[in-house]
Every structure is written in structure tokens, then in C-alpha cells.
Amino acid sequence: MYIDRLKLAGYRNYESVELNFSPNINIFIGENAQGKTNVMEAIYVLAMAKSHRTSNDKELIRWSAEYGKIDGDIQKKYGKLPLELTISKKGKKAKVNHLDQSRLSDYIGQMNVVMFAPEDLNVVKGSPQLRRRFLDMEIGQISPVYLHDLSAFQKILKQRNHILKRNQGKRDFEDLSFDIYTEQYVSAAVKVIRKRFDFMKLLQEWAAPIHFGISRQQEHLKIQYKSISGFESTWDTAQMEDFLLSKLKEQRNKEFERGVTLIGPHRDDLQFIVNDYDVQIYGSQGQQRTTALSLKLAEIELIKQEVGESPILLLDDVLSELDDYRQSHLLNTIHGDVQTFVTTTSVDGIDHNTIREAKMFHVKQGSVDSE
Numbered sequence: 001m002y003i004d005r006l007k008l009a010g011y012r013n014y015e016s017v018e019l020n021f022s023p024n025i026n027i028f029i030g031e032n033a034q035g036k037t038n039v040m041e042a043i044y045v046l047a048m049a050k051s052h053r054t055s056n057d058k059e060l061i062r063w064s065a066e067y068g069k070i071d072g073d074i075q076k077k078y079g080k081l082p083l084e085l086t087i088s089k090k091g092k093k094a095k096v097n098h099l100d101q102s103r104l105s106d107y108i109g110q111m112n113v114v115m116f117a118p119e120d121l122n123v124v125k126g127s128p129q130l131r132r133r134f135l136d137m138e139i140g141q142i143s144p145v146y147l148h149d150l151s152a153f154q155k156i157l158k159q160r161n162h163i164l165k166r167n168q169g170k171r172d173f174e175d176l177s178f179d180i181y182t183e184q185y186v187s188a189a190v191k192v193i194r195k196r197f198d199f200m201k202l203l204q205e206w207a208a209p210i211h212f213g214i215s216r217q218q219e220h221l222k223i224q225y226k227s228i229s230g231f232e233s234t235w236d237t238a239q240m241e242d243f244l245l246s247k248l249k250e251q252r253n254k255e256f257e258r259g260v261t262l263i264g265p266h267r268d269d270l271q272f273i274v275n276d277y278d279v280q281i282y283g284s285q286g287q288q289r290t291t292a293l294s295l296k297l298a299e300i301e302l303i304k305q306e307v308g309e310s311p312i313l314l315l316d317d318v319l320s321e322l323d324d325y326r327q328s329h330l331l332n333t334i335h336g337d338v339q340t341f342v343t344t345t346s347v348d349g350i351d352h353n354t355i356r357e358a359k360m361f362h363v364k365q366g367s368v369d370s371e
Ligand SMILES: Nc1ncnc2c1ncn2[C@@H]1O[C@H](COP(=O)(O)OP(=O)(O)OP(=O)(O)O)[C@@H](O)[C@H]1O
Pocket: 011, 012, 013, 014, 030, 031, 032, 033, 034, 035, 036, 037, 038, 039, 058, 059, 060, 061, 062, 063, 064, 317, 343, 345, 363
């Protein structure tokens, strides 16, 4: 799939702009703080109904505007798909094919993007929260059911935490409604973890050979889902539910002592193993970078397989950061098949053939000129 046309109104530093893209490579050049990332972000938001760099939607609205609007035409195998997202102080409204969507979780996934930005390097070395967010966003793109399950889980977690907080410090607390919440919590938590396990397995299958290639046949990458509950990936749903319930019983007094739910997908993590050691702890910066790149390339392949179309690739400020070998590996993988957006302050350090083939956009203070 590719995005043909994008129109921004009242979005970040854009008052109003309309852009037509190449289905292949599009390069956005400009000095710092001119609005290059804002365009990448807008494409991402159009796909995910959420920014990759803030959870506060109000930041997306231009300072002087009442609302921000992103609309774009996506070309898919079966034809054109117009998407529209309006962000106001009251919330977000989405349209597919000019028709209002009542639920955002039904909207997400119409258009698939893979974003690779400098902060993605933190997926390996940053906090577990970043890795969980990575997982949730990626699974959500290919599985709307996952987004429903995740929001059901978050709701029940909040309710359960509320009871724990209200009764914090009590020992041997007995309450029927808490037991009912716990049962609902277990079933919602296991649904989320089950899907994460399945996704990780698929991602690992794609990422391992890609990583082997980028590391010049030197490194074997393994990605593991680290469940705080101690689940095994081979367990079925019933085994997981029994196990989680018994763990929660064991931890009951501790949970009331702390006033929060201590076990579940909100505490889980991912682990990246290269040649039997943990890259997060022992990996060099180059190895962490290669791992992050392998993950992104694996995501492209995974989306192709699951959705049946290539996602759109957004490379924000990272292409010139990669050495020649990694850059050419990336460009060979996507060549001619994946619509790609690149932002950069200078074309120095970017492969000449890529520049020759690309449509160039010059960005200056919220206005864009194309060549
Ligand atoms: N809500 C907003 N309303 C108006 N302007 C905004 C808003 N949010 C951010 N900006 C402006 O957008 C500009 C930053 O744009 P952007 O993040 O796209 O930079 P960039 O061109 O990618 O630069 P860099 O190369 O440094 O990453 C800044 O000038 C900032 O003040």
C-alpha cells in the first residue's frame, strides 16, 4: 500500500499543506525544527490514531487552531481508501471512505506503517514500558481484536487497582467483588499475554535471519517474551489462567500491602539475546542498533504476511545514522516494494542511487516545496 496524497490543516506547525507523494522514496530535507518530523508523525497518526512521540493529543493541534485535521488517500490493492482524522480538545474523530467510525479500534489497521526513529534505538536499551508500548502498537496494527482485548484488560486492571488502593495495608482482606474482579482480570490478562507470545514467535521467525544477514553472518538473534508470571510459551490458555490465579492468591497480602496489581502483562518485558547474551546489558551500541533495525525490517515482513500488503516505512532521522553496510541492507530490503519516507538535514551520507530515485521535499518553517 502507499499514501498518494496527504493534507494537513492546523496540525503542529502546519496551517495548511497538501502533498502528493511518490509510491517509492520520498525525502524530506530541511534544517532542524522546520517540520520534517511533524509530517512523519502525521502519517503515523493517520495510521495509528496516536502519535509515536506523545500521548497528549492536544500537542498535535496547531497552537492557534481549534482543531487539527489529517486526511490522506491510501492506495491499496483493491483501490483508493480515503482516511481522515480530526483531533480536537474534546477528542478524536475518524472517517474511513468519508464515513464516521464510532470506534477508533475499528479505524486502526486500515493503513499500516512502520516507523524507525532515533528513539526506536531505545527499544533495546530503554525501559520495559517502551518495549511493551512497541509490542502493543505493532500487534494492534495487525489485530484489531488485540486492541479490544488490551483496552478490556486496562479497564479491569484499573478497577482492581482501585480496590487494592482503597484497602491498602489490610491483611487477609476478604471481599466477593474483589474475587470476581480477580477472575475477570485473569481471563483478560491471559488473552493479552497469549497474543503477545504468538506475535513474538512470528516476529522472531522473521527477525533472526534478517539479523544474521545484517551482522554479516556473525550473530544469532533470539527474542523472548519475559512474563513476570513465569508463563511458558507452550502453555494453553487454561494452564495460563490456573497458574496466574494461583500466583495472585500467593501474592494477595503483598498486593494489599502495596496497593497495586503486581503480576500481569503491564509488568512484562521483552528480552533480546544475541549469541546467548542479553544485548540490553552486554551489547555494544552497534549491536543494539542492529537489533533495532532487524526488528523494524521483521515488522515489515510480518505485516506483508499478515495483511497481504507492504506497510509504509517512515525513516525519521535515522538513515544517515546507519553505516553504509546497514544502510544498503535496509535499502535493498525495501527496494521498489515499500513506499518509504526519509527525513534528513542533509543528503550527505545517503546513498546516491536512493537520492536519484527519490521525490525531494524541502521543508522550511511549516511550508513544503517539492522538486
Ligand atoms: N502544536 C504545535 N503548534 C505549532 N508549532 C508546533 C507545534 N508543535 C511543534 N511545533 C513546532 O514544530 C517545529 C518542530 O518540527 P519538527 O519536530 O517536525 O522538526 P524537524 O524539522 O523534524 O527538526 P529536527 O531535524 O530537529 O528533528 C518546532 O518549530 C516547534 O515549535
